[in-house]
Amino acid sequence: MTQTYDPIIEVTELRRFRLLEPLRAPALGTALVLEPATGKPLVVRPGDRVPDSRTGHYRRVHLINTANRGLEFTETVASADPAFPFTVTVGFGCQVTDPVAIARDGVRDMTAALAPALGKIVRDVAARYDPLRPSQAEAAITSTLxxxxxxxxxxxxxxxxxxxxxxxxxxxxxxxxxRVQEMRRDAMRPIAGGGREEMLAHVMALTHGDPTPLLDREEEARERETRAKLDVLRTLMGSSENLEGFDTSEIRKQALTAFFPGDSPLIGGKRGGIRDRIDRTKPRKSLEDGGVVEGNTPEEPAEPKDNGGERRASRVRGTASAPAKSTED
Known part of the structure; x- marks a missing residue:
């Protein structure tokens, strides 16, 4: 939509002598531009006296509208994304301040005369703004104009x-x-980066406080994992015919370590000593501070009897004497 006006209200050719029709001062909101035969044009404003109104050598007179008038024009301009242009409507007030320039240039459509200069400003400013930010473009264009x-x-x-x-x-x-997708991603991000508690809270929020769906999925996952482990172990146990004993043992050990991590005796883990087993049932301090149990201490061997320096008879060395024969024989 375009709103405009013609600033030149009237152009009148004048006769040399105007004894019965002298020139009169213009009404409010207008101005006279007297065009002499030679020399510069003369402007007569409301309340001014017209020089030589009856005999002045004027060729023509222009009646110019000097009131403040409202104008408007619309232009389609590019935004920062040329695929989505802006439609910009500009409204403003216009008042002629130099009637001579208007008369000299013969301006008949004020909006058409001003639109090229104003449109360039609008295009330069609008091209810097995103099509999703029209309000920012409005403020910038208004400030510049x-x-x-x-x-x-x-x-x-x-x-x-x-x-x-x-x-x-x-x-x-x-x-x-x-925007909705971004909000959903922001809401899901703590759940994706959290642990089981966050996931459980999310499931319960969707199911009105029922945790069963998550618990069922966890149970199914454990069952699948168990079946997979058993299948792998069964395969390893049945494929040892073409392997050396050491290779079979090492493969089984690595598989068991992967499936059953930890120091389990099942896969050759370290068995605790007796001290460790006692420690599990009795505090360490009681072992360190306890006294010696005398009943478990072995007795020292008895000292041999003194035979007066004689060597003890030994049948092994042949030094033992044979038993005496009975006299009755």
Missing amino acids: NSAYPTSAVRLTGFTVRVVTDDAAEIMTTSREL
């Missing part, structure tokens, strides 16, 4: 800018979907 006057012949005031993104409905729908 209020501080830029494309011509000194008019005074431009009260700029208002309205920026609309073409195909805004499609963009907003897509943006809304992306």
Whole structure:
């Protein structure tokens, strides 16, 4: 939509002598531009006296509208993403301050005369903004226009800018979907990076406090893991015909270590000594502070009897005497 006006209200060719029709001062909101045969044009404003109104050598007179008028124009400009242009509507007030320039240039459509300069400002500013940020583009365009006057012949005031993104409905729908997905990802991120408690809380929130779905999945996972371990062990136990004894033992040991981690005696783990087994049932301090149990101490061997320096008879060495024969024989 375009709103404009013609600033030149009337152009009148003048006769040399105007004794019965003298030139009169203009009404409020207008100005006369007297074009002499030679020399510079003369401007007559409301309340001023017209020099030589009856006999002045003027060729023509221009009646110029100097009131403040509202203008508006609409232009389609590119955004930061050329695929989604902006439709920009600019409204402003316009007042002629130099009637001579308007008369000299023959301006008949004020909006058409101002739109090229104002449109360039709009295009330069709008190209820096994302199509999803039309309000930011509005503020920037308004601020720039209020501080830029494309011509000194008019005074431009009260700029208002309205920026609309073409195909805004499609963009907003897509943006809304992306925003919802982002919110869901943000909500799921603590659960993905957390542990079992976070997952359990999430499941219970979705099932109105019922933890059964998670517990069932955990039970199924444990059953699958157990079956897989048993299948691997069964395969290892049945494939030892083509392997050396050492290789078979090493493979089984590594498999058992992977499936049953820890120092389990089942896979050759270290068995605790008697001290360790006692420690599990009796505090260490009681062992360190306890006295010696005398009943378990072996007795020292008895000293041999003294035979007066004689060597003890020994049948092994042949030094023992034979028993005496009975006299009765």
